[in-house]
Amino acid sequence: MVIKLKNDKDIAKMRVAGRLAAEVLEMISEYVAPGVSTEELDRRCNEYIRKVQKATPANVGYHGFPKTLCTSVNGVVCHGIPSEKDVLKDGDIINIDVTVIKDGWHGDTSRMYFAGTPSPEAKRLVDITFDAMMAGIRVVKPGARLGDVGHAIQTLAEKAGYSVVREYCGHGIGRVYHEDPQVLHYGRPNTGLLLKEGMTFTVEPMLNAGEADVDQLDDGWTVVTADNSLSAQWEHMIAVTRDGFEILTPWPKKK
Numbered sequence: 001m002v003i004k005l006k007n008d009k010d011i012a013k014m015r016v017a018g019r020l021a022a023e024v025l026e027m028i029s030e031y032v033a034p035g036v037s038t039e040e041l042d043r044r045c046n047e048y049i050r051k052v053q054k055a056t057p058a059n060v061g062y063h064g065f066p067k068t069l070c071t072s073v074n075g076v077v078c079h080g081i082p083s084e085k086d087v088l089k090d091g092d093i094i095n096i097d098v099t100v101i102k103d104g105w106h107g108d109t110s111r112m113y114f115a116g117t118p119s120p121e122a123k124r125l126v127d128i129t130f131d132a133m134m135a136g137i138r139v140v141k142p143g144a145r146l147g148d149v150g151h152a153i154q155t156l157a158e159k160a161g162y163s164v165v166r167e168y169c170g171h172g173i174g175r176v177y178h179e180d181p182q183v184l185h186y187g188r189p190n191t192g193l194l195l196k197e198g199m200t201f202t203v204e205p206m207l208n209a210g211e212a213d214v215d216q217l218d219d220g221w222t223v224v225t226a227d228n229s230l231s232a233q234w235e236h237m238i239a240v241t242r243d244g245f246e247i248l249t250p251w252p253k254k255k
Contacts, residue, residue, distance in 0.1 A: 001180045003172065005198030010105075011239050011248070014174065014200060017107030018237050018248035020053050021100040025111050026251060032113040034090040038071035041096065042082035045069055049100055058099035058106055058177055065221060070097040070110070077165055077206050077214050077223040077231040090116030093126055095233045099177065106173050108202055109249035110235040121209065122230055128160045129207045129232040136185065136203045137238055140245040144195045150187025153205045163212035165231070168223070170202040173237060195240050200248070204235030 006014065024045050031041060046068040049057045057068040065081075072080040072095040073088070080086075080095075088094065097110035112126045136153040157164050170183030181193050185205040208214075210229025217224060225231050237248045 001193075003180055003193075003199060004174055005196065006174055006200050006239065007198065010174065011200065013103055013105040014107065014237070014239065015248050017055075017100055017102040017105045018109065019107070019250070020049075020055055020102055021098055021107035021109045022249045022251050023053070024048060024098050024100065025096060025109060028096060029113060032088065032094060032096075032115055034088055034092075034116045036088050036115075037084050038069075038073070038080070038082040038086040038088070038094075039084040041071060042067050042069045045098060053100065053102070056101040058101045062177065068098065070095070072097070072231070072233065074230055075225045075228050077208070077225060078168055078233060079221040079223050081219060081221055088115035091118055091122070092116070093118055093122050093230065093232060097235065104175050106175070106177050107249060108173055108177075108235065108237050110204065110233060111251065112232055112234060125162065125207065125209050125230055126232045128157065128162060129205060130234045132156045132205050132207060133203055133234045133236065136205065137236060137245060137247065140195060140238060140240055141243065142195055142197050142240060145190055146181060146183060146193045146195070147187035147191030148189050149203065150184045150192070151189050154186040157205070157207050162207040162209060165206035165208060165212055165214055167214055168206060170204045170235075172199070172201045174200055197240050197242050199240040200237065202235055202237050204233060206231055206233040
């Protein structure tokens with residue numbers, strides 16, 4: 001495992017890319033509504049990134065992925081492919097995941113949205129997943145370990161009655177989209193990689209309302225819950241600082 005530590009100038013560049021990614025998610029929020037297709041959401045974000053931000057959508061063509069966004073609705077855990085056929089309905093929950101490249105640096109973030117009015121059960125899952133992500137982030141500091149991050153997420157999720165998806169995890173990021181380390185969303189305290197100032201990675205837990213098992217569809221990308229239960233995910237990109245952490249993808253506001 002080769003961990004690429006970033007200096008102050010590097011993190012400043014990542015801060016710009018992260019802000020742009022967060023702005024994409026803020027921009028698209030007003031368009032997430034019943035009757036709107038995930039293809040329309042993707043098109044709007046692509047145009048915004050290219051024409052307004054003068055940046056590059058990292059997902060397009062990445063290992064063959066065809067779109068700008070991953071749009072994961074209801075029981076889709078991650079990597080949903082936007083489509084004209086995928087039209088949002090009242091009560092749907094959707095994760096929108098976007099990565100922007102600016103001046104060679106990646107900004108990666110995702111958040112949950114409601115199309116119309118969600119059920120109380122769906123809203124609780126979304127809210128607890130956000131809390132789990134933040135619980136993991138809050139333990140980040142030099143001298144902590146990645147197992148501490150995973151343990152904080154797992155403890156909060158399972159106490160609430162949810163399961164943590166184990167096949168997918170957070171990742172190191174910088175000039176390279178996915179680099180070491182892998183950031184598991186479960187774990188034991190005081191185990192795993194020792195965190196150091198200058199590390200940059202994502203924390204992006206996926207929680208299922210049912211069992212943790214998942215399946216991948218024949219398109220080679222879309223991952224769904226094996227039991228058709230709801231799934232939710234939030235993601236921030238963070239840097240380990242001298243005395244803690246910095247969120248590099250702060251959202252203008254939470255919806």
